[in-house]
Amino acid sequence: MTTTTSTMPGLEERRSWLPMVGLFLGQILMSFNVSALPISIGGMVSDFGVPPTVAGSTIVIYGLVVAALVMTGAKLGQRLGWVRIFRVVVVVFACSSLMMIFSPSVGWAIAGQALAGAAAAIIVPALVALIAENYSGDQQATAIGSLGSARALAGVSAFLIGGTLGTLVGWRPVFWIVFAIAVAVFALSFTLRSDRGDSSITIDVVAAFLIGIAIMVLTLGFNNLNAWGAFFAGPGAPFDLGGISPAPMLIVVGIILGQAFFLWTRRRIREGKVPLVDLSVLGSGRERAAVYAMFIVVALEAALNFTVPLYIQVVQGRTPFETSLAMMPFNITVFITATLIVRFYKRFSPRTIGIAAFTLATAALVWLSFVVNNNWETLPTIIGLVAFGIGQGALVTLVFNVLVTSAPAELAGDVGSIRGSTQNLASAVGTAVVGALLVALLSVGIGRAVVEHPALPPELIAQVDLDSVNFVSNDDLDEVLARTDATAEQIDYAVQLNEEERLRALKMGLLILAGISALAILPASRLPRYRPHEIPVG
CATH class of the missing domain: 1.20.1250.20 (MFS general substrate transporter like domains)
Structure with missing residues (x-):
């Protein structure tokens, strides 16, 4: 281009x-x-x-x-x-x-x-x-x-x-x-x-239908992985097919429709017709790397924005106002970094900034996995959120800028539509996947713990539905156990066990997110070497 x-x-x-x-x-x-x-x-x-x-x-x-x-x-x-x-x-x-x-x-x-x-x-x-x-x-x-x-x-x-x-x-x-x-x-x-x-620009109705339905079913599928079941249909699923949850089926259908959209668009371009979106904005490995990086950046941000309120509001029972205060170090850091990162564009290439930012985000997630506890206001936790916010703020601006400066001005709308589709889908995927991941980790942890600890006898465990383990507050767990034959000592022990497993699931989840962030260094290494102030022309 x-x-x-x-x-x-x-x-x-x-x-x-x-x-x-x-x-x-x-x-x-x-x-x-x-x-x-x-x-x-x-x-x-x-x-x-x-x-x-x-x-x-x-x-x-x-x-x-x-x-x-x-x-x-x-x-x-x-x-x-x-x-x-x-x-x-x-x-x-x-x-x-x-x-x-x-x-x-x-x-x-x-x-x-x-x-x-x-x-x-x-x-x-x-x-x-x-x-x-x-x-x-x-x-x-x-x-x-x-x-x-x-x-x-x-x-x-x-x-x-x-x-x-x-x-x-x-x-x-x-x-x-x-x-x-x-x-x-x-x-x-x-x-x-x-x-x-x-x-003279026409709208490709077939492509609009294919991509619209594809993104809708993908979003619905990912958003309902928890409610309907990640594989086997849960009690909240509207229907099932041989016991399989509709959520993964919708994801598969969405992927197929997405592929059909790209095939149709390429065919239309070969015939010299105006496509719904000009795929030339993704014509090189640099632009595709920027889209991959954008997807991962937004998915990671959505995952953190889901995880922290989950613990603060559901587990700790605090208010939305208190949640906003806990998230403020992260959000303010993203705001400041996204604004100031352009000052580094004359000194460093997108590739250098991208690799450094993903490395910082990875290190921050690893750090958080070690220092996080049930109190989000501790200095080590705030340091981790600030470091992750610096990485996120730099990346959000960087990958978007790479796409815009790589495309002619007349294709800026196509870049904007790709940005919108990528961000909305990535947000849904990040939120849903981390939710399903944390619930799965918690379920496995609690299932293993209750088997290994004789303080919770099988006859008591049989009275609790371990097939629907989820994140609950201590008060809610007390309520559930009060309806069983559990003694006061057994209830105290179960609450303590749940606290330990919730924290363990959170730490493991953050480590997995750190692994995803580390993998994103690969597409970041394919970002362009030019400096963004050297605006492409021609």
Whole structure:
């Protein structure tokens, strides 16, 4: 795709950062909305009188719609013009927040998040395309880095503000903030350079259907590995096929449909027709390495963001506000690093930064596996979270920048759609896999421990369902054991055993994540040697 580079940044046109403020807030808009949903579930359960799983459907539907429509959204932006469609979908996002605020039933809330997901499916590639349209060189690298830092900033602020409002006022006022951000983004969109689009661009409906369904079933499959069963169907599975869980079957179907999408797209390119996404943005090993690295980075971040709240809220029984405080060292570090890493681009190549960042992330996960305990506020644990945040913040910005600078400006929307698909799928995979992994480790550990320890006799074990072992608080375990014939001493021993096995499962899980991070050094070693300020042209 590229043959020469420009190494004279002094000749670049310098633009005002005001348009970037609008794009930064556009990323904040999406991230704040999705971060506010988990802390709103309790309020929705109380307001609508529905189970938590039904209220949690707002999160699932948002992610599914974004993942399924993001590639189609990129083509719509190229056809209609990025600025024009960006303004329209920001208004749509504002309407979705009003639906959340005034929703009379959970159905309205779910519909509101479906609408927000459809808007986000266009905003995701639009942010990349508009950065490429409005900025170049060092400014473009800084602008790209700000998108990664915006996600971390939105996560921190959503938990803090949402947790405070949810405690003092209720869950609905949080979405007034989403509405206000949408209004600000719409106003600032008039500072962006305008483009007319290309009406000759057509949308490949077959490819849109294949990739949309593929990502939806993959996401559903991975998200339900725990609830439905990782292999054999569990009690929560909607159906089974010869005892096999539908979750792995959906994953297989998704992989097949994904392969069909690539085959169809290559055929369309050979015939000289416009594809849904131009695969030339993944034309070399460097770009593919960047996508692999991005997938691993986001999956690792999702895994940690699942693991820490799991222990703090479920095991320790603390509030979402306390969870946000515990995660603050990590999120703030990601925010700062993603912003500042561009300063190193003139001195080090993407390959050097990528290898160093994955090495640091691996070391941080190994460190955490040794020092972590049931208290997340200890200095050694905070040091581990900060170190992991530095690695993550550097990588989120780096791999995204490699993809953007390797592609022509007219393909920035395609890069954005690949980014959106990769991040949404990786987030689902990271969360689901680490959840299934931790539950499996805990189940094996407890099964082995109760057999080896005579203090828990077989007749007592028979009264507890060890086939559905999961992470529970000490109080919940006390409740379960109180309904058995266990003595007070046996209950105390079982609680202690559960504490030990929970911690052992966590430590082993962190070590496995460290192994995955170490393996990611391989794709990082294939990142380009050029320095990102040497912007490719041609």
